[in-house]
């Protein structure tokens with residue numbers, strides 16, 4: 572057996588719970604691209620769940636992050652958002668809602684694949700809960716992504732740097748439910764960039780995919796597409812839910 576086919580056999584071994592979850596996401600046509608599949612294969616979800624939850628890591632459900640009241644999102648939801656984000660190598664990405672750091676690690680895997688030395692972090696992820704900031708930093712350090720991912724403690728509804736009007740990011744991915752699209756996130760997206768954000772009331776939102784386009788008067792507009800109904804914990808902040 573050649574080395575290549577041996578590694579393929581290992582990768583697609585369905586008796587391994589990670590591989591069988593990935594195969595099931597492929598059968599359901601949720602997982603479509605090689606880059607997202609490779610990231611899901613290489614990043615171990617059990618290293619990002621709360622201590623004691625490791626045995627549940629490959630059940631396709633959100634899991635509680637200790638007593639924080641927050642969750643690591645279900646793998647199918649993570650895969651849907653990563654596919655819709657249309658990520659590619661070298662992109663600068665802002666994630667709002669770090670939680671465990673799992674989604675940030677997957678994003679980092681995709682955008683930094685062949686890049687050994689990046690000029691600063693490619694992924695910035697913002698989390699408001701200090702306990703989760705520490706948890707995610709440690710998880711990302713163990714996974715080897717501490718140089719690619721910057722974990723910031725703060726209110727991500729104002730973007731990062733907070734309140735900046737600069738167009739910085741190729742992609743912005745919000746993993747908490749916002750009452751409306753936070754204006755600073757629109758400003759910080761580059762022209763041609765994509766924003767993914769669940770919009771709606773607490774625990775019942777529509778996942779919106781928006782593309783920033785330049786208008787004839789030199790301003791910009793967001794071309795919005797409603798993808799599906801989703802259920803995220805609320806985005807809480809100055810430009811979001813108040814609690």
Ligand code: SAM
Pocket residue numbers: 641642643644667668669670671672673674675697698699700703725726727728746747803804805806807808809811
């Ligand atoms: N992406 C995470 C992961 O991979 O584990 C899961 C995110 S969890 C569903 C949503 C997170 O958004 C929570 O950790 C919550 O504390 C955070 N959050 C809510 N409002 C926020 C805000 N304004 N700024 C930053 N983080 C916020």
